[in-house]
Amino acid sequence: MTAVLSIRELSKAYAGGLQALKSVSLDIEKGEIFALLGPNGAGKTTLINIVCGIVTPTGGSATAAGHDIRREYRATRALIGLVPQELVTEGFETVWATVRFSRGLFGRPPDDAYVGRVLKDLSLWDKRNDQIMTLSGGMKRRVMIAKALAHEPAILFLDEPTAGVDVELRRDMWALVRRLRDSGVTIILTTHYIEEAEEMADRIGVIHHGELILVEDKAALMRKLGKKQLTLNLQEPMTALPPGLEGWTLSLKAGGHELEYRFDAQEEQRIPALLRKLGELGIAYKDLNTQQSSLEDIFVSLVSGGKRA
Amino acid sequence: MSTDATGVPAFNRHGVWAIFRFEMARFFRTLLQSVLTPVITTSLYFVVFGAAIGSRFGDIDGVTYGAFIVPGLIMLSLFTESIFNASFGIHFPKYTGTIYELLSAPVSPFEIVLGYVGAAAAKSVLLGLIILATAACFVPLKVAHPFWMMAFLVLTATTFSLFGFIVGIWAKNFEQMQLIPMLIVTPLTFLGGAFYSISMLPPAWQTVTLFNPVVYLVSGFRWSFYDTADVGIAVSLAATLGFLLLCMVIVAWIFRTGYRLKN
Numbered sequence: 001m002t003a004v005l006s007i008r009e010l011s012k013a014y015a016g017g018l019q020a021l022k023s024v025s026l027d028i029e030k031g032e033i034f035a036l037l038g039p040n041g042a043g044k045t046t047l048i049n050i051v052c053g054i055v056t057p058t059g060g061s062a063t064a065a066g067h068d069i070r071r072e073y074r075a076t077r078a079l080i081g082l083v084p085q086e087l088v089t090e091g092f093e094t095v096w097a098t099v100r101f102s103r104g105l106f107g108r109p110p111d112d113a114y115v116g117r118v119l120k121d122l123s124l125w126d127k128r129n130d131q132i133m134t135l136s137g138g139m140k141r142r143v144m145i146a147k148a149l150a151h152e153p154a155i156l157f158l159d160e161p162t163a164g165v166d167v168e169l170r171r172d173m174w175a176l177v178r179r180l181r182d183s184g185v186t187i188i189l190t191t192h193y194i195e196e197a198e199e200m201a202d203r204i205g206v207i208h209h210g211e212l213i214l215v216e217d218k219a220a221l222m223r224k225l226g227k228k229q230l231t232l233n234l235q236e237p238m239t240a241l242p243p244g245l246e247g248w249t250l251s252l253k254a255g256g257h258e259l260e261y262r263f264d265a266q267e268e269q270r271i272p273a274l275l276r277k278l279g280e281l282g283i284a285y286k287d288l289n290t291q292q293s294s295l296e297d298i299f300v301s302l303v304s305g306g307k308r309a
Numbered sequence: 310m311s312t313d314a315t316g317v318p319a320f321n322r323h324g325v326w327a328i329f330r331f332e333m334a335r336f337f338r339t340l341l342q343s344v345l346t347p348v349i350t351t352s353l354y355f356v357v358f359g360a361a362i363g364s365r366f367g368d369i370d371g372v373t374y375g376a377f378i379v380p381g382l383i384m385l386s387l388f389t390e391s392i393f394n395a396s397f398g399i400h401f402p403k404y405t406g407t408i409y410e411l412l413s414a415p416v417s418p419f420e421i422v423l424g425y426v427g428a429a430a431a432k433s434v435l436l437g438l439i440i441l442a443t444a445a446c447f448v449p450l451k452v453a454h455p456f457w458m459m460a461f462l463v464l465t466a467t468t469f470s471l472f473g474f475i476v477g478i479w480a481k482n483f484e485q486m487q488l489i490p491m492l493i494v495t496p497l498t499f500l501g502g503a504f505y506s507i508s509m510l511p512p513a514w515q516t517v518t519l520f521n522p523v524v525y526l527v528s529g530f531r532w533s534f535y536d537t538a539d540v541g542i543a544v545s546l547a548a549t550l551g552f553l554l555l556c557m558v559i560v561a562w563i564f565r566t567g568y569r570l571k572n
Contacts, residue, residue: 014572052413055572074317077415088406097334104327105414107318147410 003027004155004186005051010060011210012046020046022210023060028155028188033181035201035218036190037299043210044190045085048157052082064155078107081153083144085160085190091133095124098132099146106151118146121176138169145176156180158189162196174200194296204295208303218295225301227293230261230271235284242281248274259285317415324416328424329431332398336432343432344439347386351440354382355447358504369506370537375448380531381503382444383437384523387462388469388498390436392490395429395473400486403478403569412571418564422474429470430463437462451534457542458533464549465526471556478569497523507539522548 005028012021021043028034036044049055051062053073062069064076090098099115119125122142127135132143141161148156158177162170177200181187191197197204197218204221206214216224237256248270253260261274278285336343359375366374402408411421444450452458480486501523507515518524519540529545532538538545563570 054409054412056567074319074321074415074417077413078317080413082409082413084406084409086406088409090402090405090407092335092338093331097331101327101331102410104323104330105410105416107321107323107415109323 002030004030005062005064005188007047007051007062008060010047010050010057010062012043012050012055013058020210021050021057024207024210024212025060026205026212026215028186029203030186031181031184032202033177033187033189033200035197035204036188036207037192037194037197037204037295038190038207039192039303042207044207045159046210047207048082048159048188048190052080052157053077074107078151079154081148081151081156083141083148083156083158083161085163087137087140087144087164089132089140089143091131093132094129095119095132095135095143095146096128098143099150102147103150106153108151114152115150118149121179122146123172138165141165141169145173149180153185155186155188158187160190160192162191162193170196194294194299198295206299206302214302221298222292222295225293225298226264227297228263228267229291229293230263230274231289231291232259232261232278232285233257233287234259235286238283242283244281245274245277248277259283321416321420324414325420325424325427328411328416328421329428332394332425332428333431335398336394336428343436347390347436347440348443351382351386351443352447354378355444359447369509370535372535372537373448376450377506377531377535378504379441379444379448379450380534381498381527383440383462384465384527384530385495385498385503386440387433387437387465388494388523389490391429391433391466391469392473392476392494394432395426395470396477396480396486398425398429398477399474400477400480400483404483408570418561421564422471422560426467426470426474429473430466433466433470434462437466453536454533458530461526461530461533461545461549464553465530468549468553468556471553471560475556475559475563478563481569494523497521498527502527502539522552525549 005026007024007026007028009023009025010021011019011023013019024043024047036047038044046055050057051064051069053069053076064079067075067079069076093101096115096119099119100110100112103115104110116125116128119128122145124139124142124146127139132140135143145158145161161173161177165173174196177187177189189196189200201218204214204216204218205212214221231253234257238252238259239256241250241252249262251260251262252258261271263270355375358378363374363378368374369377402411416424441450476486476489480488500518501521502518503523507518507524510518525540525545525548528539529542529549532542532545562568
């Protein structure tokens, strides 16, 4: 894989003294969906804004497709589309005019067929002649995405794309993001809906207090840090664990009606052995289920524990 | 078209055109108030100063009072409209937050200024010509130097649009944006010989007035109409160009430092 975006020791200290970003280095690969997670104020938006040219870094550098974001800003910005977090639109303009404007602003010759396609993709076609101020919040969000896509960017930043968006639209957006990725667009999204990252991302970065504390393939992250849990509903309640089960991390729950086995994702192969052992000991169960910790659990433990990878 | 090493055009003409078009669209969307307001205001000036009061004045430098005030009147509108259009054009996206798009776009500061200031100046020139046409309905007009008349019109519109662009970036809110035109530009215009010849003032005040930059702009413009001026035409032209240069330097500084544009 080749890095389409290369960030090297990027830092930002605001005039007020706030160190929003502390020497962040990160490579984004071409065609991936990268989710940047972190609590509010962690530095996600600052990182995006630096790459897009809205905020000036105080240190470090970044390149997009090999071009320096500051020296060769024309090349990098033409490649990048940004959907900012805040819902800001030119309320008096029509949808069509504002999207057409964005395309021109980013140096592309007019192409009404393409703009029309973007609007249709985002279910905005029927609203193309409406003033933006008359649209609902969800529709405005779509307009902002249409504006960001108007110049056919190769890299798309989505800063909290589904904040304040209803469930249906959120599903639509996820589908759209996947379609974009399939068409070759690299996508970097920030979110604090872990569910969103879990659903979509190929890789995940966690940013906390301006530092990138973890970058990992999503599946690997889930495997590495994910806890699994096997729960057995016992036929007969038990008061204490019988001898012979010391090798497993077991505990009794629900007044002795449930036997719970907690293990790391890598230890799955030990389950059959446990079940055989239970059979040998004559412990019968009527039902069993397994659960895997969500990305949210992983994220919370990372951020609260300050754990580093 | 020339391109830099990255294959991207060195001049983003589509970007400049997009900004220009976008800004002009606002003008045409509100065409009625954009055109009607100056036409009515100008007509009122002529009714009051030209007919009601002006008829009691004698000619100034061989020009009837009604005709004498036309260049000053156009200048007054040019100043206020240029400043308003340009400051509003750049302040509004700052206020709504849509400026993010401009800052993240592959447009250079020069291209941004060309788009915004170009549109604001174009609107002002258009208005200036509308006022001129309105005035021609009320008073006998002659334009001695049409080329210089247009030159002063375009130069002044450009200069004050640049100035307005600076005000729009500097202002933290709409109140501040109104402050400069209201507290500085309008008084300077009224005291700058827009409605009288400075030779009509007592000698001491004539000297004071020469520190008012607007005098040079109005005087030069009036010269292009009636061949008479309070100050030399070369001085007028130099003053206009000097102010233009000053505004350019400030705009360049704004973009170099990101002053009130970016963090």
